[in-house]
Amino acid sequence: MDTGSYPMWEQYRLKREHYIIGLMSGTSLDGTDAALVRILTDDSGALQKIDLVDFVCVPYSNELREVLIRLCSPETARVDELTAAHFGVSEWYAHSVRELIQSSGIPSGQVDAISMHGQTVWHAPIASAFPGPTGGSLPVVSTLQIGECAVVRERTGLPVIGNLRARDMAAGGEGGALTPYADALMFRSPTEGRLVQNIGGIGNVTVLPAASSAEGISAFDTGPGNMVMDAIVRQATGGRQHYDPNGSMAAQGTFDQGLVDLCLDDDYFKRLPPKSTGREVYGEAYAARLMEMADTRSLSLEDTLATATCLTAETIVRAVEDFVLPKVQISAMLACGGGTSNATLMEMIRQRLPEGIRLERTADYGIPDDAREAIGFALLGHEALMGRTNTLPAVTGAKHAVISGNLTL
Numbered sequence: 001m002d003t004g005s006y007p008m009w010e011q012y013r014l015k016r017e018h019y020i021i022g023l024m025s026g027t028s029l030d031g032t033d034a035a036l037v038r039i040l041t042d043d044s045g046a047l048q049k050i051d052l053v054d055f056v057c058v059p060y061s062n063e064l065r066e067v068l069i070r071l072c073s074p075e076t077a078r079v080d081e082l083t084a085a086h087f088g089v090s091e092w093y094a095h096s097v098r099e100l101i102q103s104s105g106i107p108s109g110q111v112d113a114i115s116m117h118g119q120t121v122w123h124a125p126i127a128s129a130f131p132g133p134t135g136g137s138l139p140v141v142s143t144l145q146i147g148e149c150a151v152v153r154e155r156t157g158l159p160v161i162g163n164l165r166a167r168d169m170a171a172g173g174e175g176g177a178l179t180p181y182a183d184a185l186m187f188r189s190p191t192e193g194r195l196v197q198n199i200g201g202i203g204n205v206t207v208l209p210a211a212s213s214a215e216g217i218s219a220f221d222t223g224p225g226n227m228v229m230d231a232i233v234r235q236a237t238g239g240r241q242h243y244d245p246n247g248s249m250a251a252q253g254t255f256d257q258g259l260v261d262l263c264l265d266d267d268y269f270k271r272l273p274p275k276s277t278g279r280e281v282y283g284e285a286y287a288a289r290l291m292e293m294a295d296t297r298s299l300s301l302e303d304t305l306a307t308a309t310c311l312t313a314e315t316i317v318r319a320v321e322d323f324v325l326p327k328v329q330i331s332a333m334l335a336c337g338g339g340t341s342n343a344t345l346m347e348m349i350r351q352r353l354p355e356g357i358r359l360e361r362t363a364d365y366g367i368p369d370d371a372r373e374a375i376g377f378a379l380l381g382h383e384a385l386m387g388r389t390n391t392l393p394a395v396t397g398a399k400h401a402v403i404s405g406n407l408t409l
């Protein structure tokens with residue numbers, strides 16, 4: 001029996017230097033981000049310093065992306081393919097861990113654990129009816145991140161923490177956003193209010209008031225990040241391209257304000273936070289509808305992309321105007337995620353941001369734009385191993401904070 005790693009938990013808490021690998025594969029389905037993070041703690045276990053040792057991105061193949069896109073829609077998902085993907089995608093995670101360890105030059109024996117998000121295929125924070133054990137039906141919320149920790153454990157030899165959203169949901173939360181907990185550790189300022197605006201598949205914002213306590217932090221999904229723009233490119237190119245490089249196609253078009261306004265008349269954008277959304281709402285079907293509407297308005301592909309880019313920028317800025325600024329004074333928006341590489345989108349956000357808010361990047365604060373989430377998940381895993389709660393009920397809406405994550409020793 002493999003019992004060698006059981007004392008690991010106690011040893012981990014006594015150490016002052018910890019090495020954790022954070023693995024994130026987000027809703028844009030572009031691949032896996034892997035960050036090796038060194039965390040220093042003091043005698044009381046309190047966090048002293050966070051260093052990014054190394055970071056790699058392993059892109060998904062077009063073939064894998066197509067499988068995952070099918071699995072994210074009830075109309076196209078099959079349970080045999082889902083089960084295979086649950087194990088299969090873990091091989092990609094193990095591969096990215098091997099690449100990261102090799103690139104870092106750190107011996108794998110020095111790494112304490114892997115903390116992995118997995119691939120969300122379905123996220124349902126709004127309850128649906130499910131048969132109850134004593135008759136009648138129960139309201140059930142649910143979420144599924146595929147990727148089997150046991151496979152990653154076997155391939156890498158390292159303990160793995162996974163399934164990080166489930167416990168918060170079981171405690172009445174939305175199961176996200178989770179990374180705001182880590183944002184507070186990395187970006188909170190004693191003197192100014194800051195936003196961390198992630199532009200991944202979905203856009204999500206963390207609000208860090210000046211000198212805020214955990215209770216003062218809020219976060220929510222603003223709506224689509226790159227998801228609608230990406231789906232338009234994918235559908236228009238028959239899957240050959242999956243994003244608009246640097247926003248160059250959108251830059252050649254002109255957005256249709258009428259269509260942007262139509263799209264902004266949307267229940268999700270109006271809903272008060274806390275709230276979360278995903279591919280279920282702004283995925284392929286949403287983009288197809290937007291393309292149909294663009295077609296009836298005789299918009300070119302470039303105009304359609306400019307319109308989707310403008311919509312994305314508007315949802316990000318309006319979320320700040322409608323839900324943040326009435327309550328919190330903000331001096332800077334720290335953008336991160338793949339969308340920061342879309343110059344057209346960034347310029348639209350810059351032009352629309354209210355005066356007095358600087359548009360910066362997390363990279364300006366030492367956290368590369370594309371590594372924030374992977375580093376965030378490393379920190380969440382670290383907190384769980386330290387035996388500390390790692391969720392923010394004020395953000396997720398849960399009844400209480402929990403230690404989220406299942407440990408595969």
Ligand SMILES: Nc1ncnc2c1ncn2[C@@H]1O[C@H](COP(=O)(O)OP(=O)(O)OP(=O)(O)O)[C@@H](O)[C@H]1O
Nearest residue numbers: 026027028200201202226243245246337338339341
């Ligand atoms: N050079 C580029 N030009 C334009 N867009 C880019 C570029 N590089 C990346 N992107 C965009 O960034 C996306 C990937 O972003 P990211 O990796 O932050 O998403 P994610 O982590 O999967 O999503 P989420 O944060 O929602 O979970 C790509 O799908 C693409 O739309």
Ligand SMILES: CC(=O)N[C@H]1[C@@H]2OC[C@@H](O2)[C@@H](O)[C@@H]1O[C@H](C)C(=O)O
Nearest residue numbers: 027120123176177178179180202204
């Ligand atoms: C269910 C799910 O995977 N949600 C993601 C998604 O991608 C962005 C946004 O929607 C965010 O709420 C969340 O991830 C981030 C990493 C989070 O929980 O902080």
